[in-house]
Amino acid sequence: MTPLHQYLFLSALLFGVGLAGALTRRNAIIVLIGIELMLNAANLNFIAFWRFSRHPELATGLMFVLFSIGIAAAEAAVGLALIIAIYRHYRTANLDQFDSMKG
Amino acid sequence: MQEILDQLFVLLKAWLVGFFPLPWQPLVSILISVAALILVFALLFAVATILERKGLGRIQNRYGPNRVGPCGFFQPIADGLKMLIKEDIVPSGADRVVHFLAPIALVAPVLLAFSVLPYGRNMAPIDLDAGIVVFFAVGAGTELAVFMAGWSSRNKYSLLGAMRAIAQMISYEVPLILSSVTVIMIVGSLRPIQIVEAQAGYQGWLPAWHVFTPWGLAGFLLFAIAATAESNRSPFDMPEGESEIVAGYFVEYSGFKFALFFMGEYFGMFAISGLAITLFLGGWHAPLPFLEKSIPSYVWFFVKLFGFIAMFIWLRGTLPRLRVDQLMNFAWKFVLPMTLLNILAAGLWRFLPAGATRWLVCLVILLGAFLALGRSMVARRKWSPRKYRFAE
Amino acid sequence: MLGEGIIKGMTETARNFFGSYIDSDRLVTVQYPEQRLPLKENTRNFPFLVHDGDDPEKGLRCVACKICEKECPPQCIFIVLERDEKGKPQKHPKVFDLDISVCMSCQICVEVCPFDAIKMDTEFELSHDDRFRGLLLDKKQLAKPNHYYHKIHPVEAAEVDERLAAEKAKAEAKAKAAAAPKPAAGPAAATAGKPAAPRQPVPA
């Protein structure tokens, strides 16, 4: 059986990759992909902690992940709708060009 | 004797597995199941194609293929050989890797879906607690394969076909899941075996299948509609619409890759029919009490499966293809409200005392909804002579 | 009510399905190689050369006048006139080739032929695995006896025969009349063909 900390390392790595993608890419959709990856890394943490907890029958981690998946779906829908609306307005999904509020 | 006949394949598998050392046995058992599934369904695919072609022919007052072998029943072998030796063409603009992976990504999930269905007494390849969820989860994987095929071909028709297919599959996945939720509510389990076992027994001559209850009948019909759309069969076959977008997402496929798409479509049809049998038609149970013992359980499953295939062929021979907007209207304005009301009816059925009251209540809800929604769907049409703007 | 039409349609197709097993009149398909429909009187496919008598070489009506070769729109006919050792034309084709991969079955060659030598065939199973040589028919393949022509186009062939017989009789009478005052008039049959005006074959 894989020990807990390996799952945690994997989850940290995924979080880091997601964060790097969200912060360094220009395209808004890739930023959203990075955010999804970070959410999933957190989910993996929850599941791993649930699996190694002393009272797995309470299923707290599972419940949290279930709700998190639901919220992620809502988030993806709204985020992509926003990207499409912005694209329609500016004709680009490039984040560097959304600078009309720049002082 | 009948017991042995019923458990023939289970005993055969146990006997074969017995030859291997103990640590290997789980792996061997899985491999035997996989081999059996692929063999049986590949054979069924061959039989279904020839039956479909002959049946459609008869519906259109033709003979259908009747040249290869007795009554043309070796036609699938000839077709398969032809597919195998055809040249595999990849368009020069295509995304080669994705183009190559798409057919595999289509067939593999469908084969996974076969693994959770119970084919007979003790004959489920894997017995999972969340079997129905597995089925829908792997079903969702095929949408992506369709997109991969359509996008990687770099052809506007295939992209259009893929977009149509995805829109259609997502729209009909909602009613598909919601109509099976009724069964899960009543049985209280997501295990396919438990769902089948809940439909054992008879009330007089009538088997205790879910389809013989008002919510079950409505659920079954809605499930069948959604299943037809989900497996891209006529009359919901606009993703392939030959007359408008050539062949949809697999325009650019030839040779064996095309055969894989064709196979994926049929496998999807078998899988979803198997799920409908499991959920509503009593799985492996016999339709009449005295047949329950005398004929093996898996025979009943496959008899029902053939019934479904015949129904699909009959529908294909009868109905013309829908338009995209008609399809979407039908999904969101008729099928979805009906499934939601059906869930309400199933809930009432669960908590009302057994007897005539709950029959009446459920029937009133469902028939009322059917008539009202049906009227609203029909009334929207305002037929009038067509006005030509330029032709006259 | 919603769904009525579907049920109606399904019963209709079910009636077709079972009806096709009970009532074989419903099945309009002709099982082609074993079962054939009789060809229509005016069926035409590609031309052939008519010959009288049994010898396809001697009895050929064609005199290699090359009218058909000139008139043929896709130019699929190739004729070489036969000459004897002295180079005198023989009124007989040495080569008569017809490329049926080019022929468009227009029947113009038949219409222009003054000797009723070329007629339309009804043979259509001509597929061949050699695309070039196999579809180029030569004189031997093209020559078919007059009774074959009678078999495939009985009405038309009877008319042609009648006309030819009338012309022949006329020519003989003329020859006889010419032979009475001048005994050395030359071969009658040879000149008889020429003055006869090019007649249109009457489509039956």
Place this chain on the structure above:
Amino acid sequence: MDPVFAFLALLTTAGAVAAVSLRNLVHCALCLVVAFAGLAALYLQLNAQFIGFAQILVYVGAVAILIVFAILLTRGSEPGNQPILSSSWQAGLGVAVLVLGALGVAVASSFVRYYPVSPAPQPTVRELGEQLMTNYVLPLEVIGLLLTAAMIGAVIIAMHEKQGPR
């Protein structure tokens, strides 16, 4: 290290890295699907059957398709020959590396390394459902409301602007 875990971890990480680093957006989305599928397999390995399949159903079946649709609807946004990284990418990468380092150090130095492996729990779907209907009924209702609101909101945001400023 368990070979199955190693394979899945490698697959997931590779998919994630490819998803945020490839130039072609559709390839990014497809690699994201690989990462999601790997995560679902990891959940299955952790005995969370229902969550694993729900992950496939929601992420592969819905979110990935949504992303693909968004990519195709914003087609002109493909980078072409432009740089794919944003103007301030050095700072972003620095932050990401810092976070990764902090998390890694935290995990490596915590006591979870010596955490005992407990016997595998076997939660049935029925238990999950009962929990959802008793202890977690309020969050369930809230999430239902949230999903409805998100759906309406997404439709309104993405609806065609009648007279938008151009």
